[in-house]
Amino acid sequence: MTSQSMVKQEIEAAVGDYYGGWYAFNTEQIGRAMHKMLAKRNIEATEADSEALIHTTYMEMLGYTADRGGDTVPEKLRDYTITKLDYYEEIASVTVESGAYIEYLHLARHRGKWRIVNVLWTYNRNFPKELRHDAEYAA
Amino acid sequence: MMQNTQREVAIRAAALDYAEGWFEGDAERMERCLHPELAKRALVVDPNTGETTFKHITKEGMVRGTREGGGTDVPRDKLFYKIDIVEVYQEVAIVRCDTYPYVDFLQLVNDEGNWLLVNVLYTVKRTET
Numbered sequence: 001m002t003s004q005s006m007v008k009q010e011i012e013a014a015v016g017d018y019y020g021g022w023y024a025f026n027t028e029q030i031g032r033a034m035h036k037m038l039a040k041r042n043i044e045a046t047e048a049d050s051e052a053l054i055h056t057t058y059m060e061m062l063g064y065t066a067d068r069g070g071d072t073v074p075e076k077l078r079d080y081t082i083t084k085l086d087y088y089e090e091i092a093s094v095t096v097e098s099g100a101y102i103e104y105l106h107l108a109r110h111r112g113k114w115r116i117v118n119v120l121w122t123y124n125r126n127f128p129k130e131l132r133h134d135a136e137y138a139a
Numbered sequence: 140m141m142q143n144t145q146r147e148v149a150i151r152a153a154a155l156d157y158a159e160g161w162f163e164g165d166a167e168r169m170e171r172c173l174h175p176e177l178a179k180r181a182l183v184v185d186p187n188t189g190e191t192t193f194k195h196i197t198k199e200g201m202v203r204g205t206r207e208g209g210g211t212d213v214p215r216d217k218l219f220y221k222i223d224i225v226e227v228y229q230e231v232a233i234v235r236c237d238t239y240p241y242v243d244f245l246q247l248v249n250d251e252g253n254w255l256l257v258n259v260l261y262t263v264k265r266t267e268t
Contacts, residue, residue, distance in 0.1 A: 037180070037193050041176075041257055041258060043230060043248060053174070053176055053248070084225060090182060091260050091262045093235065093260070095226060102228055106180075106244050108180075108181075109182075117180050118178060118258035118259075119258075120258050122230070122231055
């Protein structure tokens, strides 16, 4: 296996832990995929014609995972595909598409382990609006 | 099609405000392209000790650093800017920015018509290019 293939496999494994942990409500698994200084952001509708940048931390992600946050997504929409993967030395940029989310990840490698440092995510435009977190205000 | 082209022009302009703003020491350009809640990060390895430090820079830090000179010490003949718009989806844009000393992965949001950098992960190149 080429070193390039190995790097891609390692990055894909981190993404697998992130999604796998989320939908298995497994905090240990999702925890090892994320950097403790995670900055996870999304734009959320807050009220009619208003939006805010929502920030989710590493600890909050562990909490949401333990609280079965992934239960809000029907099983048939949980499969994901890595559609773009780019890396340079110790940093990577990845696009992950699933039935519920489009997530843009930044990962960094430290001591051989890739972890998610930044996330910018949005709902898949085809995801039912009534299932969204901001369903009350989403256009 | 025209709308997409205009959108890409605007995204590229924001990325260039960031990159060129830094190397030109232009704080005004830096100010206008950054989201107020910018999270710019890097894992920086000390070459002497091998210790890794997590570096987090805010918008305020970037504007101040730019005003204090930014990357103006980089020889002008070495400067280049390679901006790749990787993807645009609704109000999100993903960009890769290659310059002489750095590779920056950028995540931008469209905030009331303005494309702003909200997340950045960068690295200092180990080898000169």
